[in-house]
Amino acid sequence: MTSRQVSKKQDARRGGPPQLPPTAWAVLGLLSFPGERTGYELKKWADSSLRFFYWAPAISQIYAELRRLEVLGYVTSSRSGPEEPRTKRRYAITAAGRDALTGWADGTEETGPAVLKHPLVLRVWLGHLADPARLHARVREHVARTERELADVREALGRADGVADWAHPQVALRWAERQHLAELELARAMLADLAELGPPGAAGRHLPHAAGQLPPHITGQLPSGTPTDG
Amino acid sequence: MTSRQVSKKQDARRGGPPQLPPTAWAVLGLLSFPGERTGYELKKWADSSLRFFYWAPAISQIYAELRRLEVLGYVTSSRSGPEEPRTKRRYAITAAGRDALTGWADGTEETGPAVLKHPLVLRVWLGHLADPARLHARVREHVARTERELADVREALGRADGVADWAHPQVALRWAERQHLAELELARAMLADLAELGPPGAAGRHLPHAAGQLPPHITGQLPSGTPTDG
Numbered sequence: 001m002t003s004r005q006v007s008k009k010q011d012a013r014r015g016g017p018p019q020l021p022p023t024a025w026a027v028l029g030l031l032s033f034p035g036e037r038t039g040y041e042l043k044k045w046a047d048s049s050l051r052f053f054y055w056a057p058a059i060s061q062i063y064a065e066l067r068r069l070e071v072l073g074y075v076t077s078s079r080s081g082p083e084e085p086r087t088k089r090r091y092a093i094t095a096a097g098r099d100a101l102t103g104w105a106d107g108t109e110e111t112g113p114a115v116l117k118h119p120l121v122l123r124v125w126l127g128h129l130a131d132p133a134r135l136h137a138r139v140r141e142h143v144a145r146t147e148r149e150l151a152d153v154r155e156a157l158g159r160a161d162g163v164a165d166w167a168h169p170q171v172a173l174r175w176a177e178r179q180h181l182a183e184l185e186l187a188r189a190m191l192a193d194l195a196e197l198g199p200p201g202a203a204g205r206h207l208p209h210a211a212g213q214l215p216p217h218i219t220g221q222l223p224s225g226t227p228t229d230g
Numbered sequence: 231m232t233s234r235q236v237s238k239k240q241d242a243r244r245g246g247p248p249q250l251p252p253t254a255w256a257v258l259g260l261l262s263f264p265g266e267r268t269g270y271e272l273k274k275w276a277d278s279s280l281r282f283f284y285w286a287p288a289i290s291q292i293y294a295e296l297r298r299l300e301v302l303g304y305v306t307s308s309r310s311g312p313e314e315p316r317t318k319r320r321y322a323i324t325a326a327g328r329d330a331l332t333g334w335a336d337g338t339e340e341t342g343p344a345v346l347k348h349p350l351v352l353r354v355w356l357g358h359l360a361d362p363a364r365l366h367a368r369v370r371e372h373v374a375r376t377e378r379e380l381a382d383v384r385e386a387l388g389r390a391d392g393v394a395d396w397a398h399p400q401v402a403l404r405w406a407e408r409q410h411l412a413e414l415e416l417a418r419a420m421l422a423d424l425a426e427l428g429p430p431g432a433a434g435r436h437l438p439h440a441a442g443q444l445p446p447h448i449t450g451q452l453p454s455g456t457p458t459d460g
Contacts, residue, residue, distance in 0.1 A: 022349055029356045053351035105359035111368050113375060114413075115347040119252055121283035121405055126259045127398035129335035138341050145343060168357035171423045175351055175416055182412035183344075186405055193401045 018072070018100065022112075023057065026050055027065040028074055028093060028101045036078075036090035039063050048156045049169060052149075052176035066091055074100055124190065132198060136191065143187045150180040248302070248330065252342075253287070256280055257295040258304055258323060258331045266308075266320035269293050278386040279399060282379075282406035296321055304330055354420065362428060366421065373417045380410040 030042050030050075037045070043059045050057070057065075069075040074097030080088045093101070120142045127135050157173045160166045260272050260280075267275075273289045280287070287295075299305040304327030310318045323331070350372045357365050387403045390396045 022347075022352060025356075026352060029352075032356070032359065049355070050352070053346065053348045053355070055347065101356070102359045105353060105356040106361055106364060108364075111353055111372065112349045114350065114372075115345070116283065116409075117252075117285065117345040118283045119342045120344065121402050122252060122256060122259075122280070123335060123341055124405070125279065125283070125399050125402040126255075126262070126331070126335040127401065128395075129262065129332045131336055134336060134338075142341065142344075165358075167427050169355050171357065171420060171427070172351050172355040174423055175354070175420050178416050178419060179346075179412075182409075182416065186408050186412065189408060190401060190405050193404055197397050197401070 020068075020104075023055055023061065024065050024068055025101060025104050026055055027057075027062060028069055028097055029105075031075060031091060031093040032098060032101055036092040038088050038090055039066060042066075042091070048152070048159075049173070052153050052156070053172060053179070069097065072100075073097070120187075121190075124194070127194070127197075132194070136194060139187055139191050139194070143184060143191075146180055146183050146187065150177065150184070153177050153180055250298075250334075253285055253291065254295050254298055255331060255334050256285055257287075257292060258299055258327055259335070261305060261321060261323040262328060262331055266322040268318050268320055269296060272296075272321070278382070278389075279403070282383050282386070283402060283409070299327065302330075303327070350417075351420075354424070357424070357427075362424070366424060369417055369421050369424070373414060373421075376410055376413050376417065380407065380414070383407050383410055 026046070027042065030045055031037060039059060039062050043057065043062050046055065046057050046062070066075060066077070070077060070091075073094060075091045075093055077089050077091045080090065120138060123130065123138055124135065153173060153176045157170070157177060160170045160173060163170075256276070257272065260275055261267060269289060269292050273287065273292050276285065276287050276292070296305060296307070300307060300321075303324060305321045305323055307319050307321045310320065350368060353360065353368055354365065383403060383406045387400070387407060390400045390403060393400075
């Protein structure tokens with residue numbers, strides 16, 4: 001894409017949203033509902049919504065994004081008065097912040113691909129180096145953890161249920177519920193695949209390609225004009 | 231967990247593997263198969279295996295990890311001789327590297343949870359700010375991209391098929407195939423959920439909680455002893 005095209009895209013909607021990371025938009029999104037919120041409230045809220053499909057922010061990340069958004073004029077903050085037992089700083093979205101957020105949420109730029117980092121599958125990929133029984137146990141631990149998370153998703157869905165204005169977050173949470181159910185099915189299918197390689201506890205450890213055979217992932221992969229590297 | 235427990239866990243297996251990021255183990259894992267590889271070959275290989283469940287490394291990241299692993303004595307490298315048309319540096323795993331990798335792949339420390347960053351679901355979560363037709367189009371773009379990726383996974387599976395020693399990478403790739411099929415189902419179910427909110431193009435944009443109602447994700451969330459923040 002040329003810089004002219006980029007500029008045209010950014011101009012498409014009252015100047016276009018500035019270049020901010022999605023985490024900044026996510027925090028601003030939390031503030032797009034009426035009312036002021038403390039950083040702690042935003043953190044709790046993220047833990048029962050954003051966490052299931054995007055981001056489980058540390059409280060320090062929430063504050064870092066709030067500072068960035070305040071500098072941009074997208075949020076304002078105020079300290080609570082002496083009538084409260086403890087002083088709190090509350091944040092609210094500004095009109096400029098709401099405009100920018102809408103520009104991002106409804107913009108024309110492409111939605112990036114999903115990023116998935118699955119350490120369990122990485123371990124299975126290197127399963128030739130692992131004890132089969134231990135590998136099975138890792139997968140079962142993942143199943144148990146996913147079941148606990150599914151319960152959390154369903155609790156959040158229960159709280160959102162019947163709130164008419166909460167329609168889109170409900171769609172996102174239903175996606176998360178199905179995603180967790182799929183994750184459980186995937187893990188169980190992987191357990192069955194691993195069991196076919198030999199029962200847990202069997203002497204299944206061996207180094208692959210002992211005869212020096214090239215990994216099939218590489219075979220046929222390299223173009224003839226492999227550039228110099230290193 | 232106390233530091234004593236951590237230390238005990240690390241001692242469980244011949245001193246325990248050093249603290250390296252999973253990306254370093256992933257690159258070392260690519261080298262755990264016989265033969266020497268250039269950084270470019272490792273990159274191509276990662277693109278048809280690791281990419282589907284863990285990491286799509288830039289070539290610069292591959293080289294950064296190789297440098298780190300070489301300093302640790304886990305890989306060695308050598309330059310090709312003058313008989314090759316272009317000079318190449320090839321990397322090989324050392325005995326110490328293989329021991330450390332096995333210690334990690336078969337270690338007792340917990341496998342971390344999967345990390346998922348799904349920008350599309352974040353957009354849907356903020357769907358009250360978006361034009362319904364544009365939101366539907368975003369989901370359909372995700373379906374098309376996922377279908378292309380599924381074809382890549384199946385191509386990699388085809389290359390791995392029938393290679394007996396490639397059993398665990400095949401299990402990982404079969405997981406990736408099912409994961410992509412699940413991702414397609416999830417996206418289609420989300421399209422149906424969005425369609426229920428109103429047909430694409432309908433005037434569906436509105437600000438939720440116009441009456442100042444608290445988001446249900448927060449209601450009932452905050453413990454009574456909310457700490458001071460800000």
